[in-house]
Amino acid sequence: MGQVASSIIQKLRAMVEDKDWRPIKAKRKAITALLPYALQEERDGQPEMFDTFIQAVRASKDRDFTWHWIRQYASSIPHETSPRAILLILPCIRWGRLTAREDLIQRWAVAASEVRCTEEVAQSVVNTLLQIASQEELIPYIPADAWSWLAKRPSLPPICRGRDVGTRGHVVRAVRALKDIEALKSYFLLVWSEWNYFLSKTCEYETVITPAETYLPPIDMSCPPPEPVRPPQMQFPSSSDRGSCHSPRYGHDIR
C-alpha cells in the first residue's frame, strides 16, 4: 500500500509540476477519491499526500474541482482531522448541497481560531468565508470573529470560487451590516483585486452597489469616514479622485 500511495503522490507531483491543468482536471474524480485517505494520512502525521492533493487542486485552475460525491464525506469530516486540514479542504468543496452545514461552520470557525495565521491559511479561511456567506441562509451561523479574517486581506488566487460567489448582493449587505468599515473596506479590496469582469457576477454586483438607497440596509453614517487605503499590489485611484468607499459610483469607476 505504501508503494501504491507513494506512486500516486509522485504522479500527482509530476502532474502539478508539468504546469498543465488539463490532465489534472481530467483526473479530478480520481484525485477527489484520494481525499479521505489523504486526510487519514495527515491525521497520522504524514501530510505528503494531503499537501499534494491541495497543490493539485490549486493547479487545476478549476473552481469546482472536487467531485460532487465528496460532499457526503465533507459533511462529516472526522473529528480527529487537524484544523489546518479542515481549513485547507473546505474551500475546495461546494457548500450548496452539503448537509449539516451549521455544524461544519462551527468546526471551521473553531479550526480557524486554533491555527496559526499564515498566508495559505488566511487565503483558505477567507475563501471559505465568502463561500459560506454566499449561501444566504448560512450567514447567521457565521461567528462574528470569522469576519475579522477579512481584515487580513490575503491575496486570493486568480481563480477563486469565494471571490466569484462572494460578490452576491446579500454578502455585501451582510458585510455592511457588520457596521465595521474596516471589514467592508477589506472585503471590497479582496473581491476586487484581480477581479475578472467576465467571470464574476458583474451585473448583480453592480446593481447591489449602485442604487445603495434602494437595495442596501441603512448604514450609520455617523461613523467616521475611513482613511484612504492603498494596498501595495493594487492600482486603486486615490480617494480624492474617486471619493470615499461609500460612493455608489465607486464600482463603476473601478471598472
Next chain:
Amino acid sequence: MLTRSQAGLFSAVTSAFIIEVHSHLQPDPNDESAALLRVLIHKIDNTTFGNDPPTLPQWTGPPQTIVHVQAILLASLAASLLSAFLAMLGKQWLNRYVSTDMRGTAIERSQNRQRKLDGVVTWYFDYVMESLPLMLQAALLLLGCALTRYLWGINITVASVVLSVTLFGITFYGSIIVAGAVSETCPYQTPGARLLHHISLTVATIVHKLFTFVPQKLRSLARSSIYCDLFDEFWSSLEQPWYSPKNIFACFLFVCYVPVALILDGFLGPVMLLITFGRMTSDLGYRWYHRFIAPPKMHGPDQKTVALDVRCVSWMLQTSLDKAVHLSTMKHLATMVTLADFDPTLISGCFDVFVGCIKVDVSSYNVAILQGLEQLAVVSAVCFLRTFHQLSVTNPDSSVLKDVRKRYNNVFPLETDFRGLPFYYTITKIHALANQSWNPRYIRWGDYTPSTQEYISFTRSVAEVAQVVYRRTQYQKIPRWTLRFALHSLSLDPIPPTSAIADCLSIIAIDLGCEVSSTGFTMLDERCVHI
C-alpha cells in the same frame, strides 16, 4: 496401442497382395520354359503347330496395370507402416506427458503439468494423434482401389464385388463427414467433419461480409456526394409533385445546378479524401503509440504466470470431485491478485462447485447450505461472483455467460430468498448479475454493508474490473462507479481492512496512470481471506 495393432494388421494384408502382384513385375520363368519346349517340339515335328511356328517371347517389361496396382499397394503399405511408427512415438509422448514430477511444491508441479498441457495444445498434439487413424483409413482406401484395378484385368465380376464394397465404404465415410459437419451432436465425428465445418463457416462468413459490405459501401459513397445530399433535401422539401406549377421552375433550376454540383464534388472529393486519410493515419498512430510504444506498466505479477495459475485452477475444478481439493483450489482462486484474461469455463467450474454446496427448497424458495460444506459454499460464492462479475464487464456477450445465467436461473428462481446466508451480499449480487438487473452506476454504496471477507473480495473484483477496462480503453479511463466505490470505501468509518484500502488506492492509481511495481501488491497477495 489399438492404432499400432490395426496398422500391423493392415500391413500384413497389404503385404500378401504385394507379394502376389510382385511376381508380375518380372519375367515368368515358367512361360519361358514352355516357349522353349514349344520350339523343341517344332524342331522335331514341324507339323504340330501348323503354319504358326512358335517363337521365343521377348520381355518388354511389366504391364502398366500391374505397375499402377503395385504402386498403389506399396503406398498403402507405407501409410500403414508410418501410422504404426507414429503410434509408437505417440505412446512415448504420452508416457512423458503422464509422468509425474516428484520435485517441487504442489503449485510448481501443477504449473509444470499445466505447461505440458499448454504445450500439447500449442503444438497441436491432438491433431497429430488424430492423423493416425486418417492414415490407416487412407491405406484402406488405397488397398481397395488397387484390388479393384488388379481384379478388373482378371475378372470383371469379381472386381465388381470389390468395387461395390469400396464405393459403399467411401460413400458411408463421406456421409458421416457431412453429418458431423452439419450437426455438432452427431456422434460420428471425425477430423474431416471438423475441417468441413470450419471451412463452411469461413466461406459463409466471407459471403455474408461481401453481401453486407459492398451495398453499405455503395450507399456511403452515394451519401458522400454533395449532389445527392442536395437532391435528397430538395426532393423532401417538395410538398407537391415536381411537375406542379409551383415546383416546376424550382426543378428546372435544380437541374441546371447539376453541373455545378458535380464540379464541386470533383473538387471537394480529393480534399475530403485527404482529410479522412489524415485523420485515420493520426488515429492509427495514436493507438499504436499507446499500445506498443508507451503502454503504462500494468499492475500485479507476470500475466503469463497468472494465466497459468488460472488454467490450473480451472482444470482442477473440472476434473476433481473431491470437496477438499475444491476448497483448497477455491481458496487459492480467491486470494489470487488478478485473474488476467481467464478462460470463461472457469465460471462454470465455480458455479458447479457452488451449486454442489447449496440446496434450494422449491416450494418455499429457501436456500440452505449442505452440512459440512459451509466453508466451501462461502469461498465458491466469492469466487463465482468474482469471475462472473469480471466476465460480465469484459465480455458481456460471452456464450459461457449466457449458459451460466440460464443454469443459474434454473437452480435459483427469481423469488429465491437468500436471507440468513452467511454470504448474503455476495449471493444477492450474483442474483442481480444473473438476472442482469445489477447496474453499479446506480448503487448507493452507503447501503452496502457486507461482511469483511465479502468486502475484501468485492473490492478485489472491482479493482480487477478497473484494470481490465483501463486496458481495454487504451489506457484512458476506468468506470466511474469504481472510483465512486473507492471514494466510498476510503470514507468509511471505521476504515475497511487494509487490503480493501490497498485495492481502492490501486483503483485510483490505475486511473491516474501510475506505474506501480508488483511489489506494491505484495500485501494483496498476503491479504487474509478468513473463511
